[in-house]
Amino acid sequence: MSASLIELREALLVTPLSAIALTLAAYLAALWVVERIGRPSWCPAVLLAALLVAASLWGLSIDVADYQRGSDWLMLLLGPATVALGVPLYQQLHHIRALWKPLALSLPPAAALASCYSLALAWALGASPEVLASLAPKSVTAPIALGIIDELGGSVPLLMGGLLITGVMATLAVSLLAAPLGIRDHRILGFALGINGHAIGTVRAFEMSATAGAFASLGMSLTGIFTALCLPLAWRLLGL
Amino acid sequence: MIALLRGFLWLTGFWLLGETLVVLLGLPVSAGVVGMLLMTAMLMLRVGRLEDIAAASQPLIGLLAMLIMPGVVGVFFVADDFAGQWLAVAVALVGGTLASVLTTLLLMRRFMPPEPSAAATEEASP
Structure with missing residues (x-):
């Protein structure tokens, strides 16, 4: 009896479908819970879903590497999904045409500083080169950031954790700082959310208004492109 | 359904085109980003x-959060790999993000032209 159970366990671990089913189940469960507790911005569904998967793996004593071999089949779709981001970018080109000057003046320094501040702080506190590489693309939307991390040689799990915390922090920071700075322009608030808080900030911006959402997704795409083009080059030049 | 398949073929094709360019030209950029830029350019040319x-694209973008989720799972299993560095990581993420949000807001406030009146009325009721 137990021998055949072990055999069954082996068979289920071999097929990627187990990992895919676990991923879908955890994500749907997380969406349900997050909806129930009123979608707080400090707890994105991804975070809860990842916790559920981690707890299941731990409970069933499945090696995380086995899970990731299976879920790689799902993450394969990130390639075409990144290309798909070109469609909303195309649909928002009219904003770029209308506001190219303020964009050209503020987006590159903002996107570059989003990375530099964290690198400087981490470096000053003695972080290793691998940690620095993992933190550098922290404000970039995940599918693009995963491509950047391949070039820099950082740790994917650390990057993912950093992305989540950055998104949540950026959302908090924008709502905290907007009033003292006297900024009520939803275009500016949306941009700040998209540039610093990638997809998590963009979701929050769409809750504020359609204008804020459109500018957040534009800020997110442009930051992603700018960082993807410049960061690996800067990394090479610095000899890291 | 056939439209979706045609669209998916375009997306996959552009990813492969991006990968081809990355490999042939030795670009330090991911195939997805190159594919995305080519896709935007193609749509601008109305091809x-x-x-x-x-x-x-729409369903794939809607599923992005789920697609990256397996990558997030790993963070719960690397605690030991980065022992002694978690303070640096936490300070960098929290402090760095606060500083960069502040900089972005100040830069945009400085350079953004006043809103056109149509948009201003929409902003009046947050």
Whole structure:
């Protein structure tokens, strides 16, 4: 009896479908819970879903590497999904045409500083080169950031954790700082959310208004492109 | 359904085109980003059916959070690999993000032209 159970366990671990089913189940469960507790911005569904998967793996004593071999089949779709981001970018080109000057003046320094501040702080506190590489693309939307991390040689799990915390922090920071700075322009608030808080900030911006959402997704795409083009080059030049 | 398949073929094709360029030219950029830029350029040139590509793009973009989730799982299993560095990581993420949000807001406040009146009325009721 137990021998055949072990055999069954082996068979289920071999097929990627187990990992895919676990991923879908955890994500749907997380969406349900997050909806129930009123979608707080400090707890994105991804975070809860990842916790559920981690707890299941731990409970069933499945090696995380086995899970990731299976879920790689799902993450394969990130390639075409990144290309798909070109469609909303195309649909928002009219904003770029209308506001190219303020964009050209503020987006590159903002996107570059989003990375530099964290690198400087981490470096000053003695972080290793691998940690620095993992933190550098922290404000970039995940599918693009995963491509950047391949070039820099950082740790994917650390990057993912950093992305989540950055998104949540950026959302908090924008709502905290907007009033003292006297900024009520939803275009500016949306941009700040998209540039610093990638997809998590963009979701929050769409809750504020359609204008804020459109500018957040534009800020997110442009930051992603700018960082993807410049960061690996800067990394090479610095000899890291 | 066929439109979705056609759109998915476009997306996959552009990813492969991006990968081809990355490999041939030795670009330090991911295939997805190159594919995305080429896709935007193609749509600007009005080549390809936007409806097909949008039919495949919208569900994929909606699923992005789920697609990256398996990558997040790993963070709960690397605690020991980065022992002694978690303070640096936490300070960098929290402090760095606060500083960069502040900089972005100040830069945009400085350079953004006043809103056109149509948008201003919409902003009046947050």
